[in-house]
Each structure stands twice: as structure tokens, then as C-alpha cells.
Amino acid sequence: QVQLVESGGGLVQPGGSLRLSCAASGSIDSIGVMGWYRQAPGKQREFLANIASIGITNYADSVKDRFTISRDNAKNTVSLQMISLKPEDTAVYYCSMMIRSGGRPYDYYWGQGTQVTVSS
Numbered sequence: 001q002v003q004l005v006e007s008g009g010g011l012v013q014p015g016g017s018l019r020l021s022c023a024a025s026g027s028i029d030s031i032g033v034m035g036w037y038r039q040a041p042g043k044q045r046e047f048l049a050n051i052a053s054i055g056i057t058n059y060a061d062s063v064k065d066r067f068t069i070s071r072d073n074a075k076n077t078v079s080l081q082m083i084s085l086k087p088e089d090t091a092v093y094y095c096s097m098m099i100r101s102g103g104r105p106y107d108y109y110w111g112q113g114t115q116v117t118v119s120s
Contacts, residue, residue, distance in 0.1 A: 001026040002101050002109050009093060009114030016118070017083045022095030022111055024076040032098035032106055034071050034078035038091035038116075045094070049080065085118045092116075 008020040024031060035050030049059045049069040057069055068081040078095055092113040100106050 002099055004095055004109055004111035006095050006111045006114035009116045011117045012085055013120050014087060014118055016085050020080040020093055022078050024097055027102045029100040031076060034097045036080045036095055038093045040091040087118050089118045
């Protein structure tokens with residue numbers, strides 16, 4: 001019953017900015033850590049950033065100083081603000097959340113992914 005939906009992906013020029021958002025819905029009891037990953041063609045899924053419920057953040061070195069993760073606990077959303085985008089940032093971006101649903105223990109859930117293409 002839990003669904004995560006990303007939005008905000010699309011085509012952007014090198015050096016540009018983009019903001020991704022992800023909203024969770026369904027039978028949600030509580031949400032712990034929220035995070036963002038990406039996967040480029042021929043590569044493994046790459047960790048980008050996550051944020052705990054109390055606001056502690058972690059970033060991959062590859063995106064630190066360019067990407068900023070945030071969350072809105074009232075809306076069950078997580079966002080990723082991306083600046084100074086590069087062609088190598090092109091990938092499918094996925095959000096993830098640790099969610100307690102239907103009285104069951106916490107488990108990770110994933111969105112369907114949203115395409116980000118950085119090209120002129």
C-alpha cells in the first residue's frame with residue numbers, strides 16, 4: 001500500500017539546477033531515514049544522500065557541496081536540490097525511505113525513479 005513517487009526530473013543544461021521531490025503515501029505508520037540514489041546506464045546504483053528523522057545528513061563525496069537533501073515530516077516528503085549539474089550527473093534518480101507500514105517493522109521502500117538528463 002505504500003507508494004513513493006518522485007517528481008522534478010527532466011532535461012537541464014550543464015551548470016544548471018534542478019530540484020527533485022519524493023512523496024510517500026499509503027498506510028504509513030512512521031518514516032525513518034529518507035535518501036536519494038541514482039543509477040546511470042551500465043553502472044551500479046549509487047548512494048547520493050540521506051537524512052535522518054532528526055535532520056542528520058550524509059552525502060556521497062561525488063555530490064557533496066552541490067546537492068542538498070531536505071525533508072518535510074508533515075508531508076512525508078524528501079527533496080534533493082541539485083546545483084552545478086554536470087553531464088555525468090545524468091541518471092535515473094530514486095528516492096528511498098525506511099517506513100513502518102500496517103503495524104509491520106520498518107522496511108525500505110523505493111520510488112519508481114525519475115530521469116535526470118544534463119545536456120546542452
